[in-house]
Amino acid sequence: MSSTSHVVVVGGGPGGYAAAFYAADLGMRVTLVDPGENPGGVCLYRGCIPSKALLHVAKLVEEAKHAAAWGVAFGAPTIDLNRLRGFKEKVVNQLTGGLGQLSKQRKITYLRGTAAFRDAHSLDITGDDGKTTPLAFDYAVVATGSRPATVPGLSIESPRLMDSTGALELPDIPQSLLVVGGGYIGLELGSVYAALGTRVTVVEMTGGLLPGADRDLVNILAKRIEKICEKVLLNTKVVSMKEAGEGIAVTFEGEGLGEHPKERTFDRVLVSIGRRPNGAVPGLDRTRVKVNQRGFIEVDEKLQTAEPSIYAIGDVVGEPMLAHKASHEGRVAVEAIAGEKVAFEPLAIPAVVFTDPELAWCGLTESDAQTQGRKVTVARFPWAASGRALTLDRSDGVTKLIIDPATERILGVGIVGPGAGELIAEGVLAVEMGANATDLKMSIHPHPTLSETLMESAEVFFGHATHVYRPRRTQ
Ligand code: FAD
Numbered sequence: 001m002s003s004t005s006h007v008v009v010v011g012g013g014p015g016g017y018a019a020a021f022y023a024a025d026l027g028m029r030v031t032l033v034d035p036g037e038n039p040g041g042v043c044l045y046r047g048c049i050p051s052k053a054l055l056h057v058a059k060l061v062e063e064a065k066h067a068a069a070w071g072v073a074f075g076a077p078t079i080d081l082n083r084l085r086g087f088k089e090k091v092v093n094q095l096t097g098g099l100g101q102l103s104k105q106r107k108i109t110y111l112r113g114t115a116a117f118r119d120a121h122s123l124d125i126t127g128d129d130g131k132t133t134p135l136a137f138d139y140a141v142v143a144t145g146s147r148p149a150t151v152p153g154l155s156i157e158s159p160r161l162m163d164s165t166g167a168l169e170l171p172d173i174p175q176s177l178l179v180v181g182g183g184y185i186g187l188e189l190g191s192v193y194a195a196l197g198t199r200v201t202v203v204e205m206t207g208g209l210l211p212g213a214d215r216d217l218v219n220i221l222a223k224r225i226e227k228i229c230e231k232v233l234l235n236t237k238v239v240s241m242k243e244a245g246e247g248i249a250v251t252f253e254g255e256g257l258g259e260h261p262k263e264r265t266f267d268r269v270l271v272s273i274g275r276r277p278n279g280a281v282p283g284l285d286r287t288r289v290k291v292n293q294r295g296f297i298e299v300d301e302k303l304q305t306a307e308p309s310i311y312a313i314g315d316v317v318g319e320p321m322l323a324h325k326a327s328h329e330g331r332v333a334v335e336a337i338a339g340e341k342v343a344f345e346p347l348a349i350p351a352v353v354f355t356d357p358e359l360a361w362c363g364l365t366e367s368d369a370q371t372q373g374r375k376v377t378v379a380r381f382p383w384a385a386s387g388r389a390l391t392l393d394r395s396d397g398v399t400k401l402i403i404d405p406a407t408e409r410i411l412g413v414g415i416v417g418p419g420a421g422e423l424i425a426e427g428v429l430a431v432e433m434g435a436n437a438t439d440l441k442m443s444i445h446p447h448p449t450l451s452e453t454l455m456e457s458a459e460v461f462f463g464h465a466t467h468v469y470r471p472r473r474t475q
Contacts, residue, residue, distance in 0.1 A: 005028050005029065005138040005139060005337070006028070006029045006030075006031070006136070006137050006138050006139075007020075007023045007028045007029070007030050007031075007137065007138065007139045007140070007141065007334075007337060008030075008031045008032075008033065008115070008123060008135060008137040008139075008140045008141070009023070009030065009031070009032045009033070009140075009141045009143060010033050010115045010123070010140060010141065010142050010143060010144060010281065011033070011034055011041060011142065011143035011144040011145055011278075011314070011316075012032055012033070012034030012036055012038075012039035012040060012041050012099075012110075012143075013034075013039075013040070013041020013042055013043055013044075013143060013145045013314060013315075013323075013326060014041060014043045014044075014048075014314070014323040014324070014326045014327045014330075015041075015143040015145070015313040015314030015315070015323075015326030015327060015329060015330045016032065016034065016039070016041065016141065016143030016313075016314070016330065017032065017039040017040070017041070017099055017103070017330075018326070018327035018328075018330040018331060019141045019143060019313060019330030019331065019333055019334050020032040020039075020103070020106075020108055020141075020330075021102060021103070021106055021108070022330065022331050022334045022335075023141075023334045023337070024106035024107065024108050025106065026334065026338050028334075028337070028338075030106070030108045030109070031108070031109040031110075031111060031135065031137070032103060032108050032109070032110050032111070033111045033113060033114070033115045033123075033125055034110075034112065035112060035113060035114055035128075036096070036112070037096070037100075037112065038096040038097060038099055038100035038103075038110075039096065039099040039100065039103055039110070040092070040095065040096035040099055041143075041145055042145050042146070042315075043323040043326075044092060044095050044096050044099070045092060045096065046164065046165040046168055047164070047323070048323050049091060049092055049095060050088045050091070050092055050168045051164075051168060051185075051188050051189065051192070051354070052354055053087060053088045053091045053092075054084075054088060054168070054170070054189075054192045055188060055191065055192060055354050055355075057084060057087070057192075057195070058191050058192045058194075058195035058196070058356070059195075059356055061077050061195040061196070062195055062228075062356055064077065066393070069393065070393065079173060079196055079197070081170060081172070081173065084170065085169075085170050088168075088170075111125050111127070111135075112127060112128060113125045113126050113127040113128065114126050114282075115135075115281070115282075116281070116282035116283040117140075117281065117282065117283030117284050117286055117287055118134065118283060118286065119286050119287060120287045120288070120307050120308075120309050120310065121136055121137060121138070121309055122134055122135065122136045122137065123135045123137065123140065123283075124283070137309070138309065139309050139310070139311065139337045140309065140310045140311070141310075141311045141312070141313060141330070141333050141334070141337075142281060142284075142289075142297060142305075142310060142311070142312040142313070142316060143312070143313050143314045143316065143326065143330065144278040144279075144281055144314075144316050145277075145278055145314055145315045145316060145326075146275040146276055146277050146278055146315035146316065146321055147275065147276055147278060148163035148164055148165065148271070148272070148275055148276075149273050149274045149275055149276045150163075150271065150273075151180065151238065151271055151273060154238060154239075154240065154241055155271075156241050156242060156243060156248070158241075158243050158248060159171075160243070160247065160248050160267065160268045160269065161241070161248060161268075161269050161271065162268060162269065162270045162271070163270070163271055163272070164185050164189060164270070164272055166270075167189045167193075167270045167272075168189070173193070173196045173197055173198055174193070174198050174266075174267035174268040175198065175199060175267050176198065176199045176200075176201070176230075176247075176266045176267045176268075177190070177193050177198045177199070177200050177201070177266060177267065177268050177269070177270060178200075178201050178202075178203060178238075178248075178250055178264075178266040178268075178269045178270070179200060179201070179202045179203070179270045179272060180203055180238050180269060180270065180271045180272065180273060181203075181204065181271065181272040181273040181274065182202050182203075182204030182206075182208075182209040182210065182211075182232070182234070183209075183210060183211070183272060183273070183274060184210060184351075184353040184354075184355075185272040186202060186270065186272035186273075187202070187209065187210070187221075187225060187353060187355050188353065188354055188355055189270060189272065190202055190225075190229065190270070191225075191228060191355050191356065193270075194228040194229060195228070199230040200228070200229045200230060201229060201230050201231045201232075201233065201264075201266070202225070202229055202231075202232045202233065203233040203236050203237075203238060203252065204232070204233065204234050204235075204236070205235070205236070205237050205254075206234070206235070207234055207235050207256075208222070208234060209221070209222050209225065209232070209234075210353060210359070212365075213351070213353075213359060213361060213365070213414075214361065214365050214366045214367050214400075214414050215367070216366070216380075216398065216400075217359055217361070217398060217400075217414050217415075217416040218359065218416075220357065220396055220397070220398060220416045220417075221353070221355060221357055221359050221416055223396075224355075224356065224357060224396075225355065231260060233252065233254070233256050233257060233260060234256040235254050235255050235256030236252050236253070236254035236255075236256040236257055236260075237252065237253050237254050238250055238251070238252060239251050239252065239253045241269060244265050245265075246267065247265040247266055247267050247268075248265065248266055248268070248269045249263060249264070249265045250263065250264055250265070250266060250269065251263050252264075275315065275321050276295055277294070277295045277296045277297070277315055277316045277317075277318075277321075278295075278315075278316055279291040279292075279295040279296055279297050279316055280295065284297075287305075287307040287310060288305070288306045288307040289305040289306060289307045289310055289312070290305065290306050296316065296317055296318050297312040297316050297317050298317075299311070299312050299313075299317050301343035301344055301345060302332065302333070302336035302342060302343060302344070303317065303329055303332055303333040303336060303344060304333075304336060311333040311336065311337065312333075313326060313329035313330045313332075313333050314326030314329060314330070317329070320349055320351060322349065322351065324349070324350070325346075325349050328344070328346065329344050332344040346432070347363060347431050347432050348362040348363040348412070348427070348428045348431040348432055349362065350362040350424045350425070350427070350428050352420065352421035352424060354421060356418065357394070357396060357397060357416050357417045357418050357420065358415075358416070358417065358418060358419065358420035358421045359415070359416045359420055360414070360415050360416075360420040360421050360423065360424035360427075361412065361413065361414040361415070361424065361427075362412060362413055362424055362427045362428045362431060363402065363410070363411050363412030363413060363427070363428075363431040364376070364402050364411040364412035365402065365412055365414065366378055366400070366402055366412075366414070368412075369402060369411075369412075375405060376402050376403060376404060376405065376411060377402075377403045377404075377405045377461060378400055378401070378402055378403070379400060379401045379403060379437070379457045379458065379460040379461035380398055380399070380400040380457065380460065381398070381399045381400070381453045381454075381456045381457040381460050381465065381468065382395075382397075382398055382468065383395050383396065383397030383398060383399070383417050383450075383453060384396075385456070385465075385467040385468045386448075386450060386452060386453050386456075386467070387447070387448040387467075388447075388448040388449050388450050388452065389417065389450060389453075391448065392418060394417060394418050396416075396417065397415070397416055397417020397418070397420070397450075397453070398414075398415070398416050398417065399413075399414075399415045399417070399423070399453035399454055399456075399457045400413070400414045400415075400457060401413055401427075401437065401440070401454075401457045401458060401461065402414070403436075403437055403461055407436065408436040408437045408438065408461070409434060409435070409436045410427075410430045410431055410435050410436060410437060410440065410458075411431065412427075412431065413426075413427025413428075413430065413431065413454070415427070415453075417450065417453075418450075419450055423450055423451060423453075423454065426451060426454055427454065430454075437458040437461045437462065438458070440454060440455055440457075440458035441455060441458035441459050441461075441462065443455065456468070
């Protein structure tokens with residue numbers, strides 16, 4: 001790379017803007033292209049941030065309800081939807097506006113529009129006005145992200161059928177909502193609507209919610225989801241949907257239906273069955289970039305595609321489709337462009353489900369270890385033994401460490417309970433730094449906090465946790 005290299009970043013999500021900002025900080029000439037008014041992408045405009053603003057409100061409503069058990073009763077909440085939407089939009093505007101400012105301060109050229117490749121060193125940018133301008137580059141970073149998947153053969157034209165973007169708009173508070181898909185987006189948005197007073201049904205094709213996460217952790221969350229939802233249908237599929245007066249008539253099929261009617265009409269249906277990569281960037285076929293059958297752009301460990309001048313990062317290159325993974329890849333791609341010897345090889349990419357309770361994990365999961373036939377020791381600390389958890393009246397959590405019994409190294413961490421999303425950061429550090437159970441056990445954690453559950457899990461591994469009596473089994 002020469003210091004005057006021109007880097008064009010296509011897509012202004014958390015992958016794209018992180019890459020653009022870093023490239024500018026390293027002295028490169030940078031252009032960032034995105035259709036949005038400001039950088040932000042899915043994460044800030046219609047993903048992580050608006051959903052978490054609404055989940056905060058949902059948490060408050062649920063806690064206020066729960067407070068009756070402690071002798072503090074509030075009346076039923078009155079929801080002013082306009083103000084609620086206003087709060088969410090204010091957060092989004094503040095953050096995206098801030099990114100616009102940061103982009104200007106770094107002297108990045110921000111072009112509002114969509115990019116199409118002409119060849120390995122030039123693009124056409126089409127703006128809002130339909131005008132197309134050519135742009136040459138030394139390097140391009142493709143960060144075009146992903147979009148909601150649709151149910152094959154089932155989609156109908158109906159304003160009552162929503163994807164995550166539509167659900168985040170909060171068009172109204174429907175009396176009934178069917179959430180199709182028991183993954184994290186469906187559960188998070190379903191929790192928001194349930195807290196606002198909607199009767200929510202979740203339908204999931206497989207035998208459990210949150211496929212991929214450890215069952216012992218999911219089971220704790222599932223209990224609560226079953227409480228706040230009208231019904232959770234597992235092993236059940238939606239086989240048809242049609243508009244029916246003021247709602248959508250849905251037909252189900254599957255062994256999990258039990259007594260539940262095969263047909264039911266819902267005021268609204270939210271389809272959240274996963275996301276598809278935006279790999280079909282126009283003109284990419286004029287370069288050597290390879291897009292696989294699932295629509296992901298193929299990259300090596302430096303995030304470089306088969307076309308040496310083009311890198312790709314974020315949701316468009318593969319799972320997990322998470323904002324922090326996208327940003328991290330963005331920084332690695334930029335360092336590679338700068339000529340540094342780098343590789344994207346994390347030991348732990350944390351995943352967080354921001355429901356109540358939160359569920360978070362990083363590194364090796366227990367089920368992965370089982371699938372791989374890898375011998376691990378699992379040290380579990382139940383939150384019923386945590387003073388801090390009891391002060392919150394939330395003894396339903398669990399913290400667990402997945403440990404290599406030979407080296408005592410921490411390979412993975414899983415947590416379910418309020419605040420798990422914050423706590424998992426310590427797990428990431430432990431896994432990345434190659435910490436062992438003694439390191440975690442000997443690090444003094446503040447009392448009374450939920451973070452102690454990590455330290456005490458390590459003590460459980462040695463069979464001498466202060467707050468649980470579980471002597472170590474002799475091998
Ligand atoms: P994106 O954020 O998808 O951005 C891509 C950008 O590229 C978009 O602005 C798009 O318009 C633009 N673009 C596409 N094609 C072109 C083109 N040809 N020219 C120019 N621009 C183009 N992740 C988390 O880590 N934590 C969460 O809590 C979380 N919650 C989520 C909640 C919801 C409801 C959703 C939908 C997603 C959530 N995600 C979460 C996922 C997260 O949003 C994505 O992983 C992240 O946004 C991916 O970043 P990215 O940079 O790869 O792409």
